[in-house]
Amino acid sequence: MDLHLDAVFIIYRTRTFKTWPVLNHNGKVSALGQHCSPLVFPTEWLTVINSNVREYCLIVEGAYLSESEAEHALRDPFIEDWVEQTGRFRIHNMDEIQITPGVTLGSLGVFMLEDRVFEIASNDPDHPLTEHKAKGVADALRRQDMFDEIKVEPRSQDAV
Known part of the structure; x- marks a missing residue:
């Protein structure tokens, strides 16, 4: 055949x-x-492949006055779900809690852009948020209803 x-x-x-x-x-x-x-494959090829991937981020608005408050708003619902499923939570579990396929809770960072406006992006330069992953994270955040507005945008090159 x-x-x-x-x-x-x-x-x-x-x-x-x-x-x-x-x-x-x-x-x-x-x-x-x-x-x-x-x-x-030579590791240089992987670097070239990764450098050609366009990185995306989420721009979110909410009634949070600091990065710390916004970070808690991002993480708390997912941690609560994890505790309901497993019965306990330890800080190293942050890298096990999947928000969407390929994105863990520990890999995301929150950065304040202006009052009540925050950027959520990948902390790991080797695993940037692709458009598909960013949309998956946005859908998960909308289900949690912790932010008033959620947009997916290409991340500016200055932020990288």
Whole structure:
């Protein structure tokens, strides 16, 4: 049985099964090759890939007078849910509480922009908020109803 093959499938197959796909003259997989070493990417490639990702943030408005109050408003509902599910909370659990797939509570920081207006963004430069992740966080925050207004915007380059 022949399967059509594209570049993503080659990388996936090579990483997972450590074998080279063998292509027939039609560009379809006819057999798998002999066992080979795993596919390795230089770390410089990952840096280039990460630097090309556009970082997003959330701009939120609420009746909070400081970054600390806004941070508590961000975290408290998720911590309460965690305690209901697990029965306890420890500070190291911040990196285990997922707000949306790929975003943990501990990876987010709150920065005051002006009175009652805050930016919520990733603290980890290696894992910036993509547009998809930022929208997921925004949806989760809307469900918690702790902020009056929530917008997803590209993060300015000065903030990075």
